[in-house]
Each structure stands twice: as C-alpha cells, then as structure tokens.
Amino acid sequence: MVLGKLYSKLIKALMYGALSVTLLTLVVIVLNAELGTIIIKLCLLFFIFIPPIGITYLMFKSFIRKDYTMLICLITILIIIVSNILTNICLILQHLLK
C-alpha cells in the first residue's frame, strides 16, 4: 500500500481514538467534574502528540524504503519537536497535576 494511504489510516485511527475518549469523558464530567477535567487535559495532550507520532511513523517507513533524503528531513523535524516537548516536560507534569 502507498505511503499516503497508510499515513491516512494511522492519523484517522489516532484522531477517532482521541475524539471518542473525549466524548466519553463528557459523560464522566457529569459524575465527577475533577476527574473529567484531568482526562480531558490528557486527551488534549494526546491530541497534540498525534503529528509527532505520524512523523515517527513516516520516519520508519522512509527508512524501510531507503528514502534517505526524506529520512534526514523527518529526523530534523522530529528533533525540533521532541526538544520542544522535553523543554516543557516539567510544565506539562505541573499542568496535569494542578
């Protein structure tokens, strides 16, 4: 199968997963507002991580296909994104536990 279709399937699965959990959480909020808010915050965080997950997947695919130009570009992008996440890791934990 071609790269675009595989990427589309992955992003679709992740998006639908995140959206379904968020919808279920809206029910949880009615029962326990505090717990619901924490789960929603986690869902939003997961939502932000969908593009980096997609990039990692593309990276592996381009490695398998021996497309080294694309691989170098994707690694560079991933380094930028991961360094941004690592810089903010303390703030992420603080925000979730607040």
Place this chain on the structure above:
Amino acid sequence: MMITAFLLFIIATCIGMVSAALGIGGGSLMVPFLVFLVGLDVKHAIAVSLFSVVSTSLSATIVYSRRELVNFKYGSLLEIFAVVGAIVGSNIAIMVDERLLKIAFSMILAYSAYRLLRKNKNKTLLKNSVKRSLTLSSLGSFAAGSLSGMLGIGGGVLKVPIMVLLLGLPIKVAIATSEFMISLTASTAALTYYVRGYVNPYFAVAAIFGSFIGASVGSTVAVKTKPKILRIMLSALLIIFSTTMILSCLGVEIWS
C-alpha cells in the same frame, strides 16, 4: 458556558471548512472571532485557535493523503526551512518596524494572487512534476517562515502560493502538503500554550470537534472541485488578507 461552547463549535465548523479547502490553518480567521464574538482575551483565543488549527490540518490530511495528494518529501523538506525561518524572523521582528513588514507582506500576497490568476489563464501548472529548483523553493519557504515569525501568522497563506509558483506543484497537491506542514507547526505551538495554562479545555474540545467536522467536509469538497475554482478562491483570500494588512497599516482595524 454551554452556549459559548456551542457558538465556538459552529464558528470552528465554518472556518474549518474554508481552511481545509484552501490549505490554510485558519488561525488568522479564528482568533478575531474568538476575541470579538466569544470575548476571550488574545492569548486564550490563540491557544484555542491553535487546537482548532491542529484539528483542521489533521482532518484535512486524512482526506488528502488517502487520495495520495500529500507530497511528504517536499513537505518535510520545506518545513525545516520554514521552522528555521520562523526562528530567524521572530528575532528580526524586534528590530524592524511592524508597519514596514505588513506593507511588504501585503505586497507579496497581492503579487501571489495576481500570479495565481495569471497562471490559471496560461494553464501551465497542470503537470505533475516539479519544475523549478529546490534551492529556490527552500529559500521561498525560509522567507515564508521568516514572515510568519515576524508577523505572527500561521504561514499556510504563504506556503500554498510558494509551492504552486516556485515548485510548480498542482494546486491540490500544494493545498494538501500545506495542511500536512501546518499540523506539525501548530501542534508544536499548541504545546507551548497548553503547558502555560492558556487553554480552556471545554472551549478547546468544542473547537476541535467543530474543526474536525468542517475540515472533513471542506477537504472532500476541495478534492472534487476544479483546480481553476480553487485558484480563484485562494486568490480572493490572498487579496482579502492583503487589503486587511494595508488597512491596518493605515490605522483602520476591520475586526474592531
């Protein structure tokens, strides 16, 4: 709260539809609505808007990549230059007069609109191959990133014309690739606002759901729309942005 979230959902659906069809993030359309209609302050509006942009771009990428319209190779290459450009641009912005930047930006947009319309007449861009050198387009992408860094805009409005005019990509491929690139940029920016606590979770969820639905419809429509119509629509959008910038330099704020 519920009414505001519902209003946000409707706005996000409409903006998501237009944005996904034209290859832009939609942040420049969303933020003014959130500030003036919903009453959020600018930082909270940008935070919610970024989640909406991520949702729009991901939803559009699902549709476009399924049809093999996304050029991942050029998308990932240009994204590097755009990110570096954004870092350089945001540093330069401190030293340069904002009005000068806005005038330069509006001129580029107006020229891009003109070129897009003129190319449409010549019908020279229907080939599926890349005509110009990568160096030129990388420089163009760096410039687009710099301008977005200087002016605080998403850059989708610049990325599509660059890919069409410099790389010679077909308009649908350019739109699809732009959405793929925007998803990466917007998610990185969204994290910064998220960790600083600017995101209202309920508003963000409403914006995400609205954008997701709107973008699914918008991108499906765009796939079936003739390239000529997409070109005209994109040119119209560029002219609107260009005019808004010039008016803002003259002290006329349309949104307020």
